[in-house]
Amino acid sequence: MSVWEGLTGQEESVAALRSAAESTDGTGGMTHSWLITGPPGSGRSNVAAAFAAALVGNGPDDDHTLRLITAGTHPDVARLTTQRVIITIDEIRQLVTSSHFSPSVGRYRVMIVEDADRMTERTSNLLLKALEEPPERTVWILCAPSEADLLPTIRSRVRSVRLRVPGIESVADLIVARTGVDRVLATDAARQAQSHIGMAQRLATSEDARDRRRRTLTTVLAIRSVGDAVNAAAALLAVADEDAKAITLERDAEERDAALRSLGVQPGGTVPPALRSQLRVLEEDQKRRATRSLRDGLDRILVDVSSLYRDLLLLGLGAPTEPVNLAIRHELDRALPSVPPAAALEVLDAIATARQRIGANVAALLALEALLVTIARAVR
Structure with missing residues (x-):
């Protein structure tokens, strides 16, 4: 199986990366630093892994190499991905240090930084130094939603590949x-x-995931007053919390069990005092990941609400476009008289503001209440 298989809707980008990976004389545009951009869900990390496999593997059909990279066990590929809110400077420092190692089995040593937009300016500047003077056979692959999410000095030192939204x-x-x-x-x-x-x-x-999405849309469509908005904000925060826990709880339990086994502690056994500090580090990491998961859950809710008012806007304008929420078309038609296009636009702007506020660490409940009060005032 080809390492490029399954990269849905990215033919142009794959062709550019494939040409670079297969180039031996410099004509394919190969360079030491790459930036793969695209909207969430476009497959940035999968494209980066496939490109890395093409660079270090034995041809485009070497799917064994791709499996090793995906599992994080290939000796020539370091993959930094974070479940936290930000990528720390220590994580980048460690990656920069390992970038100076020579490749052991392939042509290159490949360093992948997923969610590179989660670096602070100080952390980005540390990475910049590595991009300015990379070792001869080291290739950096950064992933981010857009070029604007990185420092201009970093953007000037990478070759960009933009992914599209697949159909x-x-x-x-x-x-x-x-x-x-x-x-x-x-x-x-x-x-x-x-x-x-x-x-x-x-x-x-997941039926649970579909149910949470339905509850989100139903809750928002039922808002008619400021009181409704305040109650709905609490309900949506609870939905986001449920969604985050559904993603993290099972993984957290598996990690804790694995850590206990590695420390020689039997299931249900008492953790010796000398080992408790190691478990504390794991628990702190899991708390940071829970914060990230909750924030991601809130963002998914806001994206769903945005799709709702985008549908109402286009239906109100008579645009010949199929609604995102086609499954609740009858509810959209019922809500349409109460949400004229101007009101839908006002709500979409308020959603963008809410996403910015949550990203800036404004209390999630306050950000949701402000958004939903805007909806209550905008609808007739």
């Missing part, structure tokens, strides 16, 4: 191939996720 049918094809779910369900999930591959797969395979 609904392409995402549905991928989900059916991966999971075997019903084609209609896969298509509905791809549409509701707005072609975000990871979220589409989750909606297609």
Whole structure:
């Protein structure tokens, strides 16, 4: 199987990366630093892993190398991904140090930084020094939603590859191939996720995820007063918390069990005092990841609410576009008289503001209340 297989809707980008990976005389545009950008769900990390496999593997059909990279066990590929809110300077410092090691089995040593937009300016400047003077056979691959998310000095030292949003049918094809779910369900999930591959797969395979999304839309459509808005804010925060816990609780338990086994502690046994500090470090990491998961859950809710008012705006304007929320078309038609296009635009602006506020560490409940009060005042 080719390492490029499954990169849905990214033919142009794959062609550019493939040409660079296969180039031996410099004509394919190979360079030491790359930036892969694209909206959430476009497959940035998957494209980066496939490119790394093409660089260090034995040809485009070496899917064994890709599996090693995905598992984080390939000796020539270091992959930095974070479940925290930010990438720390110590993580980048460690990656920069290892970038000076020579490749052991492939042509290159590849350093992948996922979510590079989560670096602070100080951390970015440390990475910049590594990009300015990289070792001869080291390749850096950064991933971010857009070029604007990184410092201009970093952007000037990388070759950018922009990913596009894959089509609904392409995402549905991928989900059916991966999971075997019903084609209609896969298509509905791809549409509701707005072609975000990871979220589409989750909606297609989890009734709980679909139920949480339905509750979000139903709660927002029922807002008619400021009181409704305040109550809805608390309800949506609870939905986001449920979503975050559904993602993290099982993984946290598995990590704790694995840590206890590695320390020689039997299941249900007492942890010796000398080992408790090591478990504390794990628990602190899990708390940081829970913060990130909650914030991501809130963002998913805001994206869903945005899709709702985007549908109402386009329907109000008579645009010949299929709604994202086609499954609740009758509810959209019922709400349409109460949400004229000007009101829908006002709500969409308020959603963008709420996302910015949550990203800036404003209390999530306050940000949601401000947004939902705007909705209460905008609808007739």
